[in-house]
Amino acid sequence: MDIKTVGVVGAGVMGIGVSQTLAQNNHQVILIDISENVLEHAKQEIKNNIRFQNFFTRNEKGYKPEHFLDKIKFSTNYHSLADAEFVIENATEKWLIKKEIYEKIDAICPEDTIFAANTSAIPITRIASVTQRPAQVIGMHFMNPVPLKPVVETIRGYHTSEATIEVAKKLLAQMGKECILVNDSPGFVSNRVLMLTINEAVFLVQDQVATAEEVDRIFKTCFGHKMGPLETADLIGLDTILLSIEVLYESFNDSKYRPSPLLKKMVDAGLYGRKSGQGFYAYKT
DSSP, rough: OOOOOOEEOSHHHHHHHHHHHHHHHOEEEEEEOHHHHHHHHHHHHHHHHHHHHHHSSTTOOOOOOOHHTTTEESSOOOGGGGGGSSEOOOOOOOOOHHHHHHHHHHHHHHHTTTEEOOSSSOOOOOOOOSOGGGOOOOEEEEOSGGGGGGGEEEEOOOOHHHHHHHHHHHHHHHHEEEEEEEOTTTTTTHHHHHHHHHHHHHHHHHSSSOHHHHHHHHHHHHHSSOOHHHHHHHOHHHHHHHHHHHHHHHOOOOOOGGHHHHHHHHHHHHHOBBBTBBBBOOOOO
C-alpha cells in the first residue's frame, strides 16, 4: 500500500511537526483542527520552521516554504478526511476527546484507511475499541520536535495486524524515521519511564532538595543527557506531563504515579513551559 494522502488531526505542536515532515517528504496532507485561528497559527509556524531549517541545511532545489505549504490542506471539516489513506491523530491526552475523534473519523474515512494515534500514554487497544477497524489502528509516538527526531516509538495494539504494521513502517521510512516497535501498555516504554523521572524531579524541587537548575545540571553533567528532566518537561508542556502521569496513575492504580502537587499547582497557574513562556524556566514569547 503506497500512502500518498495523510490526514493529520490536531494542529498543535505535534500536529504541526508531523504535517511539516510529511509535506517535506512529498506527501499530500490534510490538517484538521476545530479552529481557523489555530490552523492559521499552524500555517505560520510551518512556514517559519522551514525557513529556519533552510538557514542550517543545504536546500539544493531552492524550495521555499510555500512549495511545501501547497501540499497541506488546512480544514476545520472532518469530511475532508474522506480521501485520506492514513490518519495520524495528535489530540490532547484526554480520553473523551480522543474517543469522539475516532468515532467521527471511523464513520468518514474509507474502510481501508489506517489510524495512528500519536499519544503519550493512552493504550492503543483502548483507542481501537471505539472503531470498527481495530486491526487498522496503531500507535505512533512521535518525539518533539518531530522534524529533528529520527526515531518513532510505534505501538502494536491487541488487534493491530501485521499488514498495518508494515504500512506504518513504510510511511515512517518515507518520512525519514526509524520505527521501534513495542507492545501496548499505558505509557509504552518512553513515557512509562520518562513521566516517572520528571514527576520525581518535580518532587525534588517541591521538597527543596534542589533547584530546577541543579536537578537538570546533575543529569546533564553526570549522565550526559542533552536536557535535564525539568527542561524536558518545559519543552513537552507541563499540562501534557500532568495528563500523561494521570493516565498512568489511573491505568496502573499504583501510587508511584501520583502526580506531584507542585506540578498540579503550576498547571493550574498556567505555567506550562515553553508554550506559555514560563515553566521551571522563563522563555521569550
